[in-house]
Amino acid sequence: MAKKRKGAGWWNYLKEAFTFKWNLLIFGGAMAAAALSPAPDVLLPLVGAAELTYLTGLVSLPRFQKAIDIKHASQNRQLGAKSEASEGTKNRLGAVLNGLESRGRIRFQKLRERCLKMQRLAHGVRGGHTDQTAIELRTPGLDRLLWVFLRLLYSQQGLLRFLDATDEDAIRTQLANQTAKLEAAKTDQKDGEESRIVKSLTDSIATTELRLDNYERATKNAEFVEIELDRIETKIQALTEMAVSHQDPDYISSQVDSVADSMTHTEEAIRDLHHITGLEEIDEAPSILEADLAEVIEA
Numbered sequence: 321m322a323k324k325r326k327g328a329g330w331w332n333y334l335k336e337a338f339t340f341k342w343n344l345l346i347f348g349g350a351m352a353a354a355a356l357s358p359a360p361d362v363l364l365p366l367v368g369a370a371e372l373t374y375l376t377g378l379v380s381l382p383r384f385q386k387a388i389d390i391k392h393a394s395q396n397r398q399l400g401a402k403s404e405a406s407e408g409t410k411n412r413l414g415a416v417l418n419g420l421e422s423r424g425r426i427r428f429q430k431l432r433e434r435c436l437k438m439q440r441l442a443h444g445v446r447g448g449h450t451d452q453t454a455i456e457l458r459t460p461g462l463d464r465l466l467w468v469f470l471r472l473l474y475s476q477q478g479l480l481r482f483l484d485a486t487d488e489d490a491i492r493t494q495l496a497n498q499t500a501k502l503e504a505a506k507t508d509q510k511d512g513e514e515s516r517i518v519k520s521l522t523d524s525i526a527t528t529e530l531r532l533d534n535y536e537r538a539t540k541n542a543e544f545v546e547i548e549l550d551r552i553e554t555k556i557q558a559l560t561e562m563a564v565s566h567q568d569p570d571y572i573s574s575q576v577d578s579v580a581d582s583m584t585h586t587e588e589a590i591r592d593l594h595h596i597t598g599l600e601e602i603d604e605a606p607s608i609l610e611a612d613l614a615e616v617i618e619a
Contacts, residue, residue: 467605
């Protein structure tokens with residue numbers, strides 16, 4: 321049995337019919353003409369009756385109802401898509417924020433709050449009037465900078481955990497012992513014969529050297545991430561403070577976008593650290609300044 325199509329409803333049919341631009345134009349003109357005529361008390365009811373007849377006839381047409389049903393179904397799908405996108409944004413932001421330890425989370429929240437504070441100050445400097453300069457502080461460029469900063473904090477946390485869990489001195493000691501054993505094994509082996517012990521020790525040394533190389537790379541990456549965090553934090557502070565001292569919104573917007581575009585190498589560095597942090601791809605930045613963090617952060 322076919323499922324009955326759910327319509328937009330008679331109220332929506334009536335509203336769409338009445339607000340159709342040509343109907344409003346003709347109905348408005350007719351009402352104005354009737355009101356200015358010598359017999360408005362006669363003509364106004366006639367115009368109203370004609371309008372009612374038009375509306376009743378139009379909304380009863382199956383083709384009109386179907387057209388309105390399709391229009392409202394499309395609008396509902398768009399609203400649903402926006403709702404899903406908003407929920408997805410909240411989930412992405414929440415996944416990173418809730419994965420941060422309190423120290424990193426507090427640092428991010430302080431920077432975000434400073435952005436909002438500078439926005440309020442810029443609003444106050446202009447006498448409380450909303451202008452384009454305040455709006456420019458909510459550009460996607462600034463959200464992107466905050467998103468990169470947040471993910472760098474997450475990357476830093478992963479790197480520091482890796483470094484804390486890895487004993488460099490123990491690795492170097494192990495490498496020295498393996499190298500000494502290999503030299504001894506080579507001395508004991510017969511000419512032209514490579515013993516299983518030599519093969520095993522050679523492979524062990526290669527593995528230990530790889531561990532040491534990973535540790536040294538993680539140390540350099542951690543240093544780079546810390547420098548980048550300080551750099552981006554300073555950039556964001558300077559950009560938000562600029563809204564108080566500069567009047568040209570186009571200039572502010574161009575500065576925000578310029579700095580955001582310079583984050584490419586930083587985003588590539590975050591991608592390279594995915595084996596430690598799990599942050600493999602740099603997706604589109606969520607709306608961070610307008611987000612309600614109380615709904616995002618888990619208690």
